[in-house]
Amino acid sequence: MCRALRSSLVTARFLVVLDADSTLIRNEVIELIADEAGRGAEVAAATEAAMRGEVDFAQSLRSRVRELTGVPVASFVRVRARIEPTPGVTALIDAVHARGGLVGVVSGGFHEILDELAPHLGVDLWRANRLLAADGVLTGEVDGPIVDAAAKREWLTRWAHEHGVPMSRTIAIGDGANDLLMLEAAGLGLAFNAKPAVRRAAPLVIGPVNLSQVIPLLPF
Template identity: 75%
Template sequence: MPRFLVVLDADSTLLRNEVIELIADEAGRGPEVAAATEAAMRGEVDFAESLRSRVEALRGVPLSALTRVLARVEPTPGAAELIAAVHARDGRVAVVSGGFHEILDTVAPRLGVDVWRANRLAAPSGVLSGEVDGDIVDAAAKARSLTEWADELAVPVSRTIAVGDGANDLRMMATAGLGVAFNAKPAVRAQADVVVERVDLREVIPLLP
């Protein structure tokens, strides 16, 4: 039985990139989607509604283009070291993301993440349809994922740490035993238990139990 659980957001937390912006580059709509992503992360618009409109902008991108996207995805400095430190202390690492399984299914196991959850892109004929396949991973789903994983691992919620940067991470951070703002927007910094200033995930290691 693990001693504790660390749940990380993916884009701009575990990963340096906002992956949806990289995919949008393939559709020639990078700047437009980047602006919409920024507004969503600041909490200015409803996340699910924003995600649907941003995914709509991806219509027509072939699934094969995701190979190029994967090549551009960079882990945040310190990601591997943080995950190793969690495992060395008999903890588990989870990632819950408003991004996409199509990227995390490759990146997460490479980094040693134990479990992850994200959105799926509909691509019925090998081309993105511009729709999300299934329920959207929003703020409520992130908080629910944390409590479900804690239950499955028999880890008390008081021994969970949530790390995120955007407004859609706030409910998860409030649910966790410790909410950590990392590379975060002002609204997130204001409500977090701890603010990590440096964009290096090794800064989270001293917070581990």
């Protein structure tokens, strides 16, 4: 489900859409959840391969989520406590809002974390995967279609259309191979904290891991 803090009828001057893991935040959330099951190292290696584009993202995610089978939903409290927002993220979001823009986040991660994190940071729109649970523990399955590269591009374009923003006035920011379609579709695609393949393909690379570096690129 897509959540929004502002009415879908609100128009905006521009739209900035970020990936979540290793972009909006410094962590890979699935690795934090896997730590709760003692499988963090295995899942981290699989995540790295997926972000480099070496394996199909949806297939990889389903495989990694199976490693989360049996993790108590109550452990999400500990996971959320370990989340580290990327330096400069609040400055960037404040600057977008000050100039009449909206901030969206579209993630291959999970609503279970993003539904609390996004409004806390001031994000306007967000979309992610949802984990299935039964009897208070994860079943090892994802609920519904995977948010993959094509879905990220779709949500960027959908949000732009809903808020009256021309695609030429959209900015997409991401680090992994599953962000490339979104970066290509945006008016400006930014590789941030990115894997080598993404740095090579993106129109512009942000070097320092600080999202305030994006502020000078925002439309006026």
